[in-house]
């Protein structure tokens with residue numbers, strides 16, 4: 001069986017690895033000059049930092065098992081509880097403020113109660129039409145009694161979802177939350193990739209040749225064959241796994257067209273809007289301040305952390321949602337971000353040596369940071385995304401039940417390979 005895999009992010013790499021383990025030699029294609037997709041490791045000084053996904057939660061069992069198989073022990077993070085700034089006051093993630101804790105406890109209780117009636121698979125909740133149509137933001141507005149508590153909810157949920165909560169369906173959020181059942185404080189973002197996230201992907205496809213610069217444009221299916229048309233050549237396969245994110249899939253011409261509900265899933269799957277800014281410093285100036293290494297603020301730089309791995313001094317920060325769109329219009333978005341940081345961690349501006357913006361929203365092969373379940377999507381076309389269609393199999397985080405996560409990308413690869421081999 002001739003099998004092609006298009007897209008060498010975490011999903012494509014894992015699919016290739018599994019196919020090889022089962023005795024197949026898959027043909028691999030990738031538009032970019034590197035593997036990893038939304039996992040991108042950047043060398044800095046004698047160390048590195050991550051420009052894309054970087055955190056591993058304690059219950060991401062697939063990632064952790066693979067890292068151990070590669071003799072790479074997950075790198076523990078010790079930055080919890082981070083510092084939190086609101087209205088010029090500073091607290092930390094453990095103590096926070098009483099009004100914030102009260103709102104958080106109420107939301108947890110209500111969400112647990114609502115989730116107890118739900119099925120884990122979002123589209124199985126067929127009677128929950130209203131919950132699917134409702135935004136997470138509306139739910140949080142109803143539940144929060146303090147302005148500060150509402151801000152904290154927005155900040156933490158936006159960090160998880162990658163976008164403002166008015167973009168997220170309440171049903172989608174409740175179902176995703178079930179993945180977190182039984183988590184303790186600090187389980188989230190408990191580890192990082194010891195040798196970088198990109199290296200993790202490279203390891204999965206070690207020894208398999210990859211055609212880089214292969215930009216898929218057209219897929220034709222005829223007489224049991226799948227013909228892939230890249231910018232400069234054509235290839236034929238019995239089976240193909242497509243791992244392209246939804247915005248990239250929207251640009252592919254399918255002939256004959258895909259089923260109506262698959263087309264709808266591709267069209268309606270929304271991507272979160274997050275930019276990542278990496279600030280490089282001459283030295284780790286924050287060590288003198290006693291900062292534990294992560295922070296959240298009610299200012300424009302919503303979330304930031306010590307991203308240095310090895311011998312470099314880097315702080316990564318996220319700006320997500322509507323705020324992300326305007327940030328890059330400034331004359332010097334990097335310096336502006338550092339100026340904001342300096343207001344929270346004095347010494348940042350003086351020590352700044354450079355920086356980079358990773359704009360995943362406008363990246364042609366990503367189109368956003370990761371997918372989320374927008375209102376109406378879970379009970380709408382979501383279910384159709386992962387379904388195979390004569391010779392074509394769909395993988396990638398957006399086709400999984402760990403939507404948005406590296407763990408989801410791996411899960412989707414397992415499913416797609418199983419579909420082919422069965």
Ligand SMILES: Cc1cc2nc3c(=O)[nH]c(=O)nc-3n(C[C@H](O)[C@H](O)[C@H](O)COP(=O)(O)OP(=O)(O)OC[C@H]3O[C@@H](n4cnc5c(N)ncnc54)[C@H](O)[C@@H]3O)c2cc1C
Pocket residue numbers: 006007008009010011012029030031032035036037038039051052053054055056214215216217243244245248274275276360364365366368369370395396397398404405406407409
């Ligand atoms: C800033 C940021 C932070 C994140 N943080 C985390 C985190 O901490 N933890 C976590 O679990 N997840 C995180 N994520 C999400 C995580 O990175 C993704 O869910 C995961 O990497 C997606 O893998 P994938 O294989 O599904 O897709 P991708 O990695 O996007 O792979 C798809 C591949 O297809 C290629 N491609 C696209 N179009 C074409 C074409 N026409 N022809 C050929 N190839 C094409 C792309 O170049 C890409 O390599 C983050 C993402 C971002 C952007």
